[in-house]
């Protein structure tokens with residue numbers, strides 16, 4: 297859909313370029329724009345004031361971008377904010393230059409400037425996009441949206457619904473976004489909001505009919521909150537994690553954990569009858585809150601269809617030759633209660649206290665923030681194993697750019713493909729992946745206040 301504003305802009309640029317040859321002319325005119333700008337959103341329940349947010353295209357969440365697997369995605373980012381920004385396309389096996397990480401793959405896009413993102417979409421699945429500049433603040437202010445890559449053969453469902461789960465921290469007096477200088481957030485569990493949202497609204501209501509089959513794409517875009525989710529009044533299966541199909545659908549019979557940046561694709565059949573309650577339920581300290589109220593109105597013509605077929609696997613995703621893999625280790629320490637004895641920060645040895653005075657609280661392998669040398673350098677096509685040792689008291693959601701990995705379980709079996717791994721305090725886990733995508737790829741905690749205060753490194757694929 298092209299809005300009037302985009303048309304007006306396109307008109308203006310056409311007028312300014314009267315001498316371009318026809319073909320180029322057309323390409324300039326057709327590049328779709330995504331604009332980062334300030335907007336107003338009804339985050340607090342109806343009746344309370346609106347909140348000023350930072351948005352893509354004036355929407356919270358940003359517009360749903362849908363594309364076919366194997367196609368190319370082109371978006372010109374226009375920065376109409378007063379702060380530099382960028383767009384990271386989370387979970388896409390992308391051309392490194394398009395990964396959107398200022399200081400690593402591009403310069404931040406200054407106010408009034410643009411950047412052309414243009415890349416292939418090799419994999420189907422549920423992804424998202426978000427600012428990767430000052431992301432602990434910019435994502436928490438609203439700079440995020442869904443990116444859905446459709447399978448060539450879509451599964452048989454009546455409806456495909458994206459649900460972006462989020463939280464915001466609002467100042468209770470003004471209803472505006474609370475400040476970002478709370479050191480407790482950085483040193484503890486990150487910035488946990490005081491209002492949870494689904495697709496930008498406090499009370500999300502989904503109208504369905506009994507026996508309807510829905511695909512639900514759950515995306516956690518909160519910067520720190522881990523959602524524990526359950527369902528009520530529906531039967532379902534987990535079909536995919538972090539965009540990647542499971543080999544066999546997994547029946548939904550226990551609560552699901554959804555860490556920041558993770559995604560879960562479900563197929564669900566509405567079993568509740570009209571008048572019965574159906575919900576997507578968020579669990580917190582044994583209390584259940586309705587995250588999405590599913591209203592059942594009437595009966596659908598469709599009949600229960602039984603376990604769905606698995607989604608088609610994405611191409612060329614193999615973990616091979618675990619035995620002669622490149623072995624690497626990442627130890628995470630710091631944070632409240634434990635700290636660290638000393639670590640390297642900006643080329644100097646510092647105590648935890650000195651780091652804290654600079655707003656830094658965490659270290660990877662004894663280094664605070666992006667190190668000079670990458671964590672590892674892999675040949676293209678090489679299998680890499682990384683043991684992750686969480687020596688802190690806090691959970692972390694470790695995200696690797698440009699690749700999906702599998703967890704190597706204690707018994708040697710491999711877990712499903714993921715791009716973000718949730719680790720609890722004192723856990724040790726191991727992941728493996730094929731370093732298939734050349735470039736510098738950041739590897740960081742997606743609790744974004746942690747990434748901003750030390751939990752950031754990168755890998756290099758030659």
Ligand code: C2O
Pocket residue numbers: 384386426428557695697738740742
């Ligand atoms: Cu979704 Cu480096 O981030």
Ligand code: CU
Pocket residue numbers: 691692693741742743746747751
């Ligand atoms: Cu973390």
